[in-house]
Structures are given as C-alpha cells and as structure tokens.
Amino acid sequence: MHNTTTESVIVMPVERKDDTYALRLCLNQGLMTPGMLRRVLEVIEKYNLPSLRATTGQRMNLEGIPTDKLDEICDALGTRVEKCAPGATVCPGKGICKYGIQETADLGNAIVALVKKNGPYPFKIKSGVSGCKMSCGLSYVRDIGLVATAKGWDVLFGGCATRNAAPGVLIGESVSADEALKLLEKALIFYRENGKKRERTAATVARLGKEALLAAVKA
Known part of the structure; x- marks a missing residue:
C-alpha cells in the first residue's frame, strides 16, 4: 500500500446543516482502487477529517469539510463536479x-x-x-x-x-x-x-x- 501511486477521485460537494460540507466520492458500483484509497487517506490525515461514510448508492461521503477549506480539499482529491454521473x-x-x-x-x-x-x-x-x-x-x-x-x-x-x-x-x-x-x-x-x-x-x-x-x- 505504501508504494501505491495515488489516483485522483471525482467528488461532489454536499452542504451540511452544521456549516460544513461532505464530499461525495463518485464511485462506480462502490469500487475504489488502492490508488484512490491512498489519495483519500492522505487527505483525511492532512486535514484531520473525522470520517468516511458509505452511502446506500455505493458511494462514499468524506465528512466534516470546513467551508473555508472546501476548494483546497477538492483540488487535493481530484476533480470537482456539481453532480455525480448516474450510477x-x-x-x-x-x-x-x-x-x-x-x-x-x-x-x-x-x-x-x-x-x-x-x-x-x-x-x-x-x-x-x-x-x-x-x-x-x-x-x-x-x-x-x-x-x-x-x-x-x-x-x-x-x-x-x-x-x-x-x-x-x-x-x-x-x-x-x-x-x-x-x-x-x-x-x-x-x-x-x-x-x-x-x-x-x-x-x-x-x-x-x-x-x-x-x-x-x-x-
């Protein structure tokens, strides 16, 4: 895992009630490569984010994104979209x-x-x-x-x-x-x-x- 090359992730911001955002990882059939996992883990550690939550649609939500860090974290993960493609x-x-x-x-x-x-x-x-x-x-x-x-x-x-x-x-x-x-x-x-x-x-x-x-x- 430590030798894995990181891969970018497509993410969609989702506004939360507590003035934070979640970033939905737009996955296909719930599948993540080792490279994608490495990228997400690095971002969680760097920004001290609280949790990664599975959704019923076989996607993942990276929770607890501060509003003032949203753009920076989106760039760190990969590509930001307004809406995930149909899955x-x-x-x-x-x-x-x-x-x-x-x-x-x-x-x-x-x-x-x-x-x-x-x-x-x-x-x-x-x-x-x-x-x-x-x-x-x-x-x-x-x-x-x-x-x-x-x-x-x-x-x-x-x-x-x-x-x-x-x-x-x-x-x-x-x-x-x-x-x-x-x-x-x-x-x-x-x-x-x-x-x-x-x-x-x-x-x-x-x-x-x-x-x-x-x-x-x-x-």
Missing part, C-alpha cells in the same frame, strides 16, 4: 457471491449507459441490479430494478423507497439481458415524455397507472 447499486453477482445466479457488473454498466443515453429526465433515476432474489442491489425499490432468475432477469420500473415505499412494476419476467435493456429503454422514454418536473418514476406511474407503463413497454 447503479450492484451486488457482487455470480462470480463472487455464493448466492448469485447471474453476473451483475456488466449489466450494471449497461444500465448506466442506457440512462445517460435517453436523458434528460424530469428527476433523478436510481438503479439496482441484484444477482438473486435477496436483492442486495435494492432492486425492488429502485426506479430501475433487475433481479436475477435461473432463466434471466425480472425487470421492474418505478420502485420507491421513500415515504410511499413500494416495489416497481414488473415489466419483464425471466428475460435475457438484451431484452431487459430494450424494455427499460421504452420505460425510460415513457418517463421522459410523461413525467412532471421533479416527479420520480413511482409518482409518474401512480399518476398515469401501471397499465399505461405496461402498454408503453410492450408497444
């Missing part, structure tokens, strides 16, 4: 987890690319990919959710984990990865064209009815 919560999948029945990483990346391709949207999109029905990718309550089956993927759209929590609408059952992506592209277009500003997918589906969504993805 996906992805479980380890078949290749790593003993419960996994399908591989997840490549499909997670494909979903992120699909979301980027078809935007912008009325509001943010959260995605989850789970290699089994234990749903460690939180797939049932994400805007986009994929859950592995023995024959392929169950595809859900419009899940919600907030006050009116509910699973997404099942728009595909035991389909291939390619079929799943085609269904999701139609669902994203449906949301892009029918959602109101700052309305999440779950609210759009609730307002228009799941029958309208199912009709759109089957067209």
Whole structure:
C-alpha cells in the first residue's frame, strides 16, 4: 500500500446543516482502487477529517469539510463536479457471491449507459441490479430494478423507497439481458415524455397507472 501511486477521485460537494460540507466520492458500483484509497487517506490525515461514510448508492461521503477549506480539499482529491454521473447499486453477482445466479457488473454498466443515453429526465433515476432474489442491489425499490432468475432477469420500473415505499412494476419476467435493456429503454422514454418536473418514476406511474407503463413497454 505504501508504494501505491495515488489516483485522483471525482467528488461532489454536499452542504451540511452544521456549516460544513461532505464530499461525495463518485464511485462506480462502490469500487475504489488502492490508488484512490491512498489519495483519500492522505487527505483525511492532512486535514484531520473525522470520517468516511458509505452511502446506500455505493458511494462514499468524506465528512466534516470546513467551508473555508472546501476548494483546497477538492483540488487535493481530484476533480470537482456539481453532480455525480448516474450510477447503479450492484451486488457482487455470480462470480463472487455464493448466492448469485447471474453476473451483475456488466449489466450494471449497461444500465448506466442506457440512462445517460435517453436523458434528460424530469428527476433523478436510481438503479439496482441484484444477482438473486435477496436483492442486495435494492432492486425492488429502485426506479430501475433487475433481479436475477435461473432463466434471466425480472425487470421492474418505478420502485420507491421513500415515504410511499413500494416495489416497481414488473415489466419483464425471466428475460435475457438484451431484452431487459430494450424494455427499460421504452420505460425510460415513457418517463421522459410523461413525467412532471421533479416527479420520480413511482409518482409518474401512480399518476398515469401501471397499465399505461405496461402498454408503453410492450408497444
């Protein structure tokens, strides 16, 4: 570790109530290289920062950034952005987890690319990919959710984990990865064209009815 070359990190400032900031590390599927870890550790030690906290979106928040040091610490870490690029919560999948029945990483990346391709949207999109029905990718309550089956993927759209929590609408059952992506592209277009500003997918589906969504993805 001590011989590791440091690598820059993409960070997004998040304002806190106590007049400090957190810096969100914009990670892909929660993965950090040794070089990224070295860079973060050096910054924590140099500025005596209190904590590094995992988020439900498989990213990390470096907490306790003083306002007057924000720009300096952003530069020390790497690249500052106003908003992290879309990501996906992805479980380890078949290749790593003993419960996994399908591989997840490549499909997670494909979903992120699909979301980027078809935007912008009325509001943010959260995605989850789970290699089994234990749903460690939180797939049932994400805007986009994929859950592995023995024959392929169950595809859900419009899940919600907030006050009116509910699973997404099942728009595909035991389909291939390619079929799943085609269904999701139609669902994203449906949301892009029918959602109101700052309305999440779950609210759009609730307002228009799941029958309208199912009709759109089957067209």
